[in-house]
Amino acid sequence: MTQRRKLTRWLIVLVFLHGVVAAAGFFAPYDPVEQDRERPYLPPMRIHLIDAYGHFHLRPFFYPLRLRKGSFDQYEEDTASAVPLRFFTRGADYRLLRLVPSRLHLFGATVAARVYLLGSDAYGRDQLSRILYGGQVSLLAGLLGAGVTLLLGALIGMAAGYYGGWRDDLLMRAAELFLALPWLYLLFALRAFLPLTVSPLEAFLLVVVVTGMVGWARPARLVRGVVLSVKELDFVRAARGFGASDLYLLRSHILPETANVLLTQAAILVPQFVLAEMTLSFLGLGVPEPMSSWGNLLASLQQYSVLVSYWWMYLPALAIVPFFLGYLGLASALQQRSSAYKIDGESGWSPT
Amino acid sequence: MRPLLRVENLVKHYAAGRPSPPKNKFPALDGVSLSIRARTTLALVGESGSGKSTLARCIACLEHPSSGSIWFEGVDVAGLHENQQRLLRPQIQLVFQDPASSLNPRWTALEIVSEPFFVQGRFSKQERSDKACAWLDHVGISRKMVSRRADELSGGQKQRLAIARALALEPKLIVLDEALSALDYSVQAQISNLLLELQSSLGLTYLFITHDFAMAAHLADEIAVMDHGRIVESGPAERILRSPGHHATRSLLAATPRVPETPTILVNF
Amino acid sequence: MRYFLRRALHAVFLLFGVSLLTFLFSALTPGNYFDEMRLNPQISKATVAALRAQYQLDRPLPVRYLHWLNAVAHGELGFSFAYNSPVGPILWVRARNTLLLTITAMLLAWLLALPLGVWSASRLGRAPDRILSGTTATLLVIPELVLALGLLILAVRTHWFPTGGLVSVGFESVSPLQKLQDLASHMVLPVTALVLGTLPMLVRHVRASVAEALQAPFLRAAVGHGIPRRKLLYGYALRAAANPLISLFGFSVGTLLSGSLLVEVVMSWPGVGPLLVEAILARDLFVVIGGVLLSMIFLVGGNLLADALLYWADPRIRTAASAK
Numbered sequence: 001m002t003q004r005r006k007l008t009r010w011l012i013v014l015v016f017l018h019g020v021v022a023a024a025g026f027f028a029p030y031d032p033v034e035q036d037r038e039r040p041y042l043p044p045m046r047i048h049l050i051d052a053y054g055h056f057h058l059r060p061f062f063y064p065l066r067l068r069k070g071s072f073d074q075y076e077e078d079t080a081s082a083v084p085l086r087f088f089t090r091g092a093d094y095r096l097l098r099l100v101p102s103r104l105h106l107f108g109a110t111v112a113a114r115v116y117l118l119g120s121d122a123y124g125r126d127q128l129s130r131i132l133y134g135g136q137v138s139l140l141a142g143l144l145g146a147g148v149t150l151l152l153g154a155l156i157g158m159a160a161g162y163y164g165g166w167r168d169d170l171l172m173r174a175a176e177l178f179l180a181l182p183w184l185y186l187l188f189a190l191r192a193f194l195p196l197t198v199s200p201l202e203a204f205l206l207v208v209v210v211t212g213m214v215g216w217a218r219p220a221r222l223v224r225g226v227v228l229s230v231k232e233l234d235f236v237r238a239a240r241g242f243g244a245s246d247l248y249l250l251r252s253h254i255l256p257e258t259a260n261v262l263l264t265q266a267a268i269l270v271p272q273f274v275l276a277e278m279t280l281s282f283l284g285l286g287v288p289e290p291m292s293s294w295g296n297l298l299a300s301l302q303q304y305s306v307l308v309s310y311w312w313m314y315l316p317a318l319a320i321v322p323f324f325l326g327y328l329g330l331a332s333a334l335q336q337r338s339s340a341y342k343i344d345g346e347s348g349w350s351p352t
Numbered sequence: 353m354r355p356l357l358r359v360e361n362l363v364k365h366y367a368a369g370r371p372s373p374p375k376n377k378f379p380a381l382d383g384v385s386l387s388i389r390a391r392t393t394l395a396l397v398g399e400s401g402s403g404k405s406t407l408a409r410c411i412a413c414l415e416h417p418s419s420g421s422i423w424f425e426g427v428d429v430a431g432l433h434e435n436q437q438r439l440l441r442p443q444i445q446l447v448f449q450d451p452a453s454s455l456n457p458r459w460t461a462l463e464i465v466s467e468p469f470f471v472q473g474r475f476s477k478q479e480r481s482d483k484a485c486a487w488l489d490h491v492g493i494s495r496k497m498v499s500r501r502a503d504e505l506s507g508g509q510k511q512r513l514a515i516a517r518a519l520a521l522e523p524k525l526i527v528l529d530e531a532l533s534a535l536d537y538s539v540q541a542q543i544s545n546l547l548l549e550l551q552s553s554l555g556l557t558y559l560f561i562t563h564d565f566a567m568a569a570h571l572a573d574e575i576a577v578m579d580h581g582r583i584v585e586s587g588p589a590e591r592i593l594r595s596p597g598h599h600a601t602r603s604l605l606a607a608t609p610r611v612p613e614t615p616t617i618l619v620n621f
Numbered sequence: 622m623r624y625f626l627r628r629a630l631h632a633v634f635l636l637f638g639v640s641l642l643t644f645l646f647s648a649l650t651p652g653n654y655f656d657e658m659r660l661n662p663q664i665s666k667a668t669v670a671a672l673r674a675q676y677q678l679d680r681p682l683p684v685r686y687l688h689w690l691n692a693v694a695h696g697e698l699g700f701s702f703a704y705n706s707p708v709g710p711i712l713w714v715r716a717r718n719t720l721l722l723t724i725t726a727m728l729l730a731w732l733l734a735l736p737l738g739v740w741s742a743s744r745l746g747r748a749p750d751r752i753l754s755g756t757t758a759t760l761l762v763i764p765e766l767v768l769a770l771g772l773l774i775l776a777v778r779t780h781w782f783p784t785g786g787l788v789s790v791g792f793e794s795v796s797p798l799q800k801l802q803d804l805a806s807h808m809v810l811p812v813t814a815l816v817l818g819t820l821p822m823l824v825r826h827v828r829a830s831v832a833e834a835l836q837a838p839f840l841r842a843a844v845g846h847g848i849p850r851r852k853l854l855y856g857y858a859l860r861a862a863a864n865p866l867i868s869l870f871g872f873s874v875g876t877l878l879s880g881s882l883l884v885e886v887v888m889s890w891p892g893v894g895p896l897l898v899e900a901i902l903a904r905d906l907f908v909v910i911g912g913v914l915l916s917m918i919f920l921v922g923g924n925l926l927a928d929a930l931l932y933w934a935d936p937r938i939r940t941a942a943s944a945k
Contacts, residue, residue: 020934175639180920182879188901189643221813234454237414241446242439242468242521253456279883282766283898302771307777307784314774317767324762 003130003337010330017241017322021135025094028129029108029115034092036114036124039065041310043075044119044127049170059291060085064079069109073309081133083113119312121300131316134292138281139323141207141293142274148212149269150219150262157223158250158258162231171220175328186214187276191285200291222261260338267331269323278320294319354426355387355412356557357525362420367428380406381417382581388574390524393558394550395572396587397565397604403581405560407621411523412446412558413437424525442521443471449530451510457503461488461513464502469522473557491546497609508539519550527544527559544570563609569593577601628928632921639917640693643910644686644713693914699907703900706909711896716878716915719885719892722808723877726815729739730823731870733816738827739854745832754828757821769814769887782809811888815881819873826869837861862935871927879916916936 020027047060061084062075091105109115118127160171178186190210198206230236236253274294280286281295282302289296297316300306304314364381380403388394409415411422413429422430429440448454455464457603465484469475475483488498491512502510511531518526528547545559548571550556560571568575569589576586580598585592596602692699698708741750760768776782783789789803834840835858843857878893885894893912900908 105470140509144564173638177635180635180875180917180924181639181642182916182920184882185879185913185916187525187898188882188897189909191901216565237409238446238454239467239515241412241414241469242471243441244471248471252785256458271764275766278764279766283886284902298766301773304777304784307774311774311778314770317770321763323768324764328758328762332807 003333006333007330007337010333011325014323014326014330015209017326018139021132021139023096023097024132024136025102026104027106027116028126028132029091029105030126030129031092031094032125032130032292034125036120039116039120039124041073042116042120042123042124043310044312045116046077046084047080047117052084057084058177062109062115068181071183081113083115085109085115087131090279097262102342119310121297123312127312127315128294129295130297131294131319134297134316135175135319137204137287137293138274138277138295138320141204141211141277141287142270142272144208145211145215145273145276146266146269148208149273150266152212152216153219153265154223154258154262156216157220158227158254160220161224161227162246162250162254168224172224175220178214179221181214184276184279187211188285190214191280197267200288203287204291207277207280211273215273219262219265219269222265223258226258226261227254230254232257260334264331264334266340267327267334271320271327274320274323291348356425357482357559358387358423359407359411360385360408362410362422363418364403364410364415365418366515376426379418381410381420384523384578384581384583385419386576386583386586388525388557388559390557391551391555392559392573393571394562395568395575396559396578397563397568398577398578399563399604402578404563404578405529408414408446408527408559408561408601411525412444412527413441414446416526422482435480444525444527445518445521445523447511447514447518447526447528447531450534451502451507451514454514455502455510458501460499460501461505462491462498465516468517472521484516487519488513490519490550507535508543511539511543512534513538515543515546515550519554521540522554523556525557525559527561529561530563531560533562533564540567547571558588563604565593568611577604580595622655624932625929627648628925632925635921636913636917636939639921640690640914641686643913643917644689698911698914701900701905701908703903703905703908708907711908712893712911712915715893715896717892718890719878719881719894722811722885722890722892723815723881725783725808726812726819726881727873727877730816730819731873734820734823734827735859738824739831739859741824741828742831742835742858743850743854750828753824757824760817760821765818766887767816768817769811769884772814772817773887776810776849783807784810787891807890810886811881814884814888818884819880821896823869827862827866830865831858834861866933867930869926871923871925871930873923874926875923876921877923878919 031219042065045062045065047062048057049060049318050056061080061143063079065075066078068074068076085107086109087107089105089108090103093101093103093275095101105117116126116128118131120126121130142322156171156175160168187210190213191206194206194210230253236249239249239253277286277293278295278298281293282298284296284299286295287293294316298313353508362381362384363379365379382403384403384407386394386396396404396407406415410417413432417430420430421428424440424444427440429437429444432440460468462481462484465487466480469480469482470485485498489495493509493512493516497505497509502513505513511534514531532543535543541573544567547558552559558571560568562568574587575589575592576583577596577598577600578584579591579598585596585598585601592601593605596605677782696709700706701708701711704711738754740839744750773784783806784875787804787807789807792800792803795803831854840853840857840861843853848857854939881890881892882894882897884890885892886898889895893916897909897912899905900912
């Protein structure tokens with residue numbers, strides 16, 4: 001019973017996290033590409049309830065930042081003009097899930113004074129909004145990449161396990177090869193030999209396909225194991241006794257048994273693939289500007305000046321941590337449920 | 353009259369490296385010959401490892417023998433191509449020993465018995481369901497149980513389910529591979545009576561494989577004894593039981609807990 | 622002995638497979654590559670033509686592969702266009718830097734993981750174990766990229782450690798001791814990042830294996846014989862738990878070259894990682910192939926080492942192998 005509860009708990013966490021990112025338009029106060037050249041590298045603004053005179057206000061407010069006198073990169077709060085936060089306010093247009101147009105945002109300020117909860121970047125773009133929208137790209141890349149890998153792995157694993165013989169040997173040797181390769185290197189090498197300058201959409205698809213093609217070996221081996229054991233079961237023999245075709249057996253009896261393995265692998269792979277996208281984009285090999293992803297949001301950190309002075313540019317890196325936590329928890333709950341696996345066995349985290 | 357099934361000199365070697373029974377010294381089937389007349393029951397008795405299951409699978413066309421022939425209604429099924437075999441399959445059905453692995457535990461009783469129809473692609477959904485329910489009724493599984501998953505049923509109910517599934521395509525020959533061995537004694541009695549009843553009402557032919565002479569005595573018209581991949585003795589049931597010839601037969605007889613002089617009829621619960 | 626030969630053969634097969642794969646990748650878009658090269662003003666047309674001829678791009682694929690294999694066998698890994706020199710020397714220098722980092726980190730990680738894991742396993746379920754498990758779980762959830770960047774920012778703001786490079790300016794002119802100090806201070810950050818990245822998983826594995834070994838009956842018999850606790854834990858339990866750990870060790874050795882790519886890039890450590898990334902961005906084909914191949918050799922070698930160690934350490938494997 002507690003297994004199921006643990007599972008549901010992690011699922012709820014993950015659904016919530018993904019929901020926030022999916023509804024980025026609602027939670028983000030601004031459009032991620034909207035620039036404000038007058039306010040580059042603004043530090044995160046603080047939200048106050050008590051003003052400079054000691055009065056308590058029910059509605060939270062903030063002070064816009066202005067340049068300190070005599071400095072050109074130091075900001076201070078302009079305590080003269082407090083700007084209240086408005087909730088459920090109308091803001092920039094966006095489309096929820098690319099379908100439903102809306103203008104409703106969770107919070108916002110006025111047109112004149114923008115609230116930068118997590119600071120701004122070199123072009124004055126709101127980091128919070130960029131992180132939320134960037135999450136859509138990174139998470140989607142991770143989910144799709146994992147999907148591709150699992151699809152490939154399942155097909156290959158089923159073919160190898162079901163047909164056996166030389167096909168099995170060949171496919172498993174290939175799997176061994178792919179498993180032996182350091183996946184990060186393979187990823188890079190694969191990416192290297194494909195055109196470098198592509199449109200954002202093409203780059204995104206490229207990332208998905210490349211990451212998908214790298215990781216199929218472990219799921220394939222696991223699926224093959226399941227197929228091998230199910231294939232010998234009598235109810236499969238019985239179905240063959242009615243004249244069932246191979247395809248029928250695979251689809252109706254064998255595939256459902258692999259669901260467990262595939263789910264566990266999914267929980268393990270998705271965060272790894274999100275990380276892969278982040279790494280690629282961070283190094284300039286993934287999703288390019290102006291599309292934001294968690295990876296390319298971190299790319300500016302490669303400049304020393306940014307590293308020293310603008311610490312809030314690091315925050316996108318932390319965005320992935322709750323997701324990792326959620327997926328890791330889900331994976332361990334799934335593994336415990338199908339206790340055929342040991343924690344440090346085949347399906348564990350891969351170090352590299 | 354031509355026998356329904358005639359097996360001639362069946363030989364089966366297992367290829368090296370196969371996981372299932374490692375027979376390293378001798379082949380699984382070493383020249384097996386037997387015949388069964390229609391509407392009768394032949395009991396095949398032997399120890400574990402004597403090759404019974406292999407024979408069952410070969411007869412049911414689930415495995416290819418290395419050499420020899422299997423004549424079913426005058427056609428050599430062993431030599432047939434896969435597609436032709438598929439046409440013949442409905443005629444010979446197999447009931448396995450362990451219902452836990454012979455029935456997909458996640459499927460409901462209705463789905464399991466409907467599967468043969470679905471695979472053969474013959475009837476509409478409603479027809480399949482009706483026919484399946486009819487067979488389930490025939491074997492004594494009530495309407496209430498029909499939508500239960502297989503793993504929620506008792507051992508006896510599961511075997512009834514397996515029998516219903518085997519009957520679905522109206523076969524002529526049913527091979528029962530230790531079908532009663534995993535059940536409690538009382539349940540064994542019920543199911544064996546069910547089998548007898550079905551045989552007389554549907555005109556079925558049984559190949560009943562077992563290691564238990566008592567069961568064989570209850571059901572069989574003829575008995576064949578198998579040892580190390582060969583048939584060592586065969587003949588009418590009564591003769592074998594009264595005066596066993598081969599030493600294998602005698603040791604098997606000695607091992608059974610009780611051998612009734614006359615077949616006992618046990619009461620249905 | 623035959624066991625080794627089989628495994629060695631297996632390793633060679635793997636290497637061939639990988640070399641083929643890498644070569645195939647490179648051959649997938651050759652025209653593309655050389656077109657981009659032609660656009661590069663730094664490379665003269667004559668060079669491009671000469672290279673095309675040299676690498677025999679007009680010959681069929683199998684011939685090119687054999688030609689390339691032959692070159693590699695002679696230690697000639699190709700020509701780097703960015704550095705305008707053969708790939709070999711560049712790679713060795715970078716590899717040396719990487720190994721300096723990773724070997725230090727690996728030794729440190731293992732030296733910490735073993736006692737921590739054993740200690741944790743011996744107090745299974747109690748407070749110290751739970752605290753340690755919580756810490757490792759937390760660390761596991763933080764990906765290496767995040768960790769490395771975070772450490773970097775910390776260093777930059779506190780100025781405790783230098784934030785990039787192998788050595789400081791003016792390295793040549795100071796005393797050996799100062800040289801060592803300088804090198805060490807540059808190494809602190811990347812090594813910390815690497816150790817923090819690998820330690821949690823190691824500790825968990827050690828803990829799991831030792832905990833399992835502690836359940837064994839022979840261990841309880843040893844307790845009954847009055848063997849002191851430390852000897853029990855290290856002499857008996859750890860040795861029984863050794864098998865999976867030895868495989869893990871071999872795997873660690875295998876990732877010596879490739880596991881630090883991210884950390885090196887982030888911390889600007891002049892190792893194979895940054896070289897590879899630069900080469901990819903600069904389309905420096907042979908550097909990429911050389912780098913991938915070298916790290917593959919390490920990986921395969923690491924696995925082979927693990928097999929060898931297992932064979933030597935566990936008599937059961939020896940008897941099983943000789944029985945075959």
